[in-house]
Amino acid sequence: MVMLRTCLETVIKKFMSDVINDILKRNQLSVTDSRRKILEFFHHADGALAHADIEKLSGESFDRVTIYRTLQTFVEKGIIHTIPTADNSVKYALCKDECEAGHHHDDHIHFLCDDCGTTYCLETHVPPVQLPQGFVTKRTDVVVSGRCGKCSN
Amino acid sequence: MVMLRTCLETVIKKFMSDVINDILKRNQLSVTDSRRKILEFFHHADGALAHADIEKLSGESFDRVTIYRTLQTFVEKGIIHTIPTADNSVKYALCKDECEAGHHHDDHIHFLCDDCGTTYCLETHVPPVQLPQGFVTKRTDVVVSGRCGKCSN
DNA sequence: TATGATATTGCAACTCGGTTGCAAAAGATT
DNA sequence: AATCTTTTGCAACCGAGTTGCAATATCATA
Numbered sequence: 061m062v063m064l065r066t067c068l069e070t071v072i073k074k075f076m077s078d079v080i081n082d083i084l085k086r087n088q089l090s091v092t093d094s095r096r097k098i099l100e101f102f103h104h105a106d107g108a109l110a111h112a113d114i115e116k117l118s119g120e121s122f123d124r125v126t127i128y129r130t131l132q133t134f135v136e137k138g139i140i141h142t143i144p145t146a147d148n149s150v151k152y153a154l155c156k157d158e159c160e161a162g163h164h165h166d167d168h169i170h171f172l173c174d175d176c177g178t179t180y181c182l183e184t185h186v187p188p189v190q191l192p193q194g195f196v197t198k199r200t201d202v203v204v205s206g207r208c209g210k211c212s213n
Numbered sequence: 214m215v216m217l218r219t220c221l222e223t224v225i226k227k228f229m230s231d232v233i234n235d236i237l238k239r240n241q242l243s244v245t246d247s248r249r250k251i252l253e254f255f256h257h258a259d260g261a262l263a264h265a266d267i268e269k270l271s272g273e274s275f276d277r278v279t280i281y282r283t284l285q286t287f288v289e290k291g292i293i294h295t296i297p298t299a300d301n302s303v304k305y306a307l308c309k310d311e312c313e314a315g316h317h318h319d320d321h322i323h324f325l326c327d328d329c330g331t332t333y334c335l336e337t338h339v340p341p342v343q344l345p346q347g348f349v350t351k352r353t354d355v356v357v358s359g360r361c362g363k364c365s366n
Numbered sequence: 367t368a369t370g371a372t373a374t375t376g377c378a379a380c381t382c383g384g385t386t387g388c389a390a391a392a393g394a395t396t
Numbered sequence: 397a398a399t400c401t402t403t404t405g406c407a408a409c410c411g412a413g414t415t416g417c418a419a420t421a422t423c424a425t426a
Contacts, residue, residue, distance in 0.1 A: 090373060090422050123376050144297050144356060169342060187340040189322060194362030203297060203354045209347030243393050243402060276405050
């Protein structure tokens with residue numbers, strides 16, 4: 061029984077590892093420890109992550125500069141996207157499937173919980189917005205803040 | 214003719230000055246040069262202003278610390294409100310009429326022009342957003358970016 | 367699997383937006 | 397006008413983010 065579970069965990073771990081590697085290779089990025097680790101963080105996190113969160117999670121594993129550069133690279137490649145939060149700090153979240161590089165567009169809403177600080181990417185689509193004559197929309201960001209499901213009990 | 218215009222300008226200036234003074238007094242703020250000047254900037258600007266804009270407009274008139282503090286005070290009093298921009302910088306705009314202090318709520322949409330950098334407060338209201346069970350909305354920010362009327366010709 | 371070209375990392379130093387403490391100056395109140 | 401309170405300016409500081417460069421790791425090729 062114990063044997064079985066250990067074995068299963070190994071297989072799952074192996075599988076996850078392959079998924080991560082695939083993402084990196086598909087984006088023509090060399091596979092390095094920091095990139096894999098940071099991608100894993102995003103896959104395990106249920107919300108968006110700020111630079112500081114990643115720094116905490118990684119402990120002393122790698123330099124803060126590396127984190128900055130890795131995040132930049134991921135954004136450029138369209139693996140993650142930035143989220144404009146209400147308090148004007150920067151958060152990042154995995155793009156649904158594949159945004160194309162330089163075209164990170166995610167047509168969904170972000171929810172920021174004032175209590176626990178978690179940022180959620182909701183599946184709700186952004187409602188179309190009526191603009192004055194001559195205005196052309198390129199991108200729409202909707203940030204709702206309040207209290208999330210977990211915190212409102 | 215020239216006399217008349219000069220006279221009219223004087224009257225208008227006097228009137229504006231009174232309006233500015235009124236706003237400050239109504240909010241229990243002492244009337245100082247910097248506060249009046251900064252409020253005037255907002256009244257003349259057709260869009261939102263960043264700290265940097267005000268610094269440029271004011272030249273050497275007053276210290277950057279004063280600008281920071283003045284903006285903070287105005288936000289606290291509900292005279293201006295912050296706008297979350299797509300690039301995660303901070304902009305400020307006059308509140309419509311009076312938001313109550315500490316309750317700067319403006320239920321409108323912000324438009325950020327990628328070309329000229331101007332931020333507009335549009336009169337369009339924020340459409341209601343459907344959230345998952347248990348989520349409670351406190352505030353909704355909508356930031357549309359693209360090209361404004363002036364730049365799209 | 368060893369090797370060289372290329373890409374990435376870590377470090378140190380720096381920039382820039384914003385804040386804080388305190389003394390000087392201005393505004394408000396009598 | 398005198399005094400009390402608030403605001404300003406200065407200098408120093410803080411933290412987030414960036415840059416240059418040498419050291420190191422990855423990748424492709426032999």
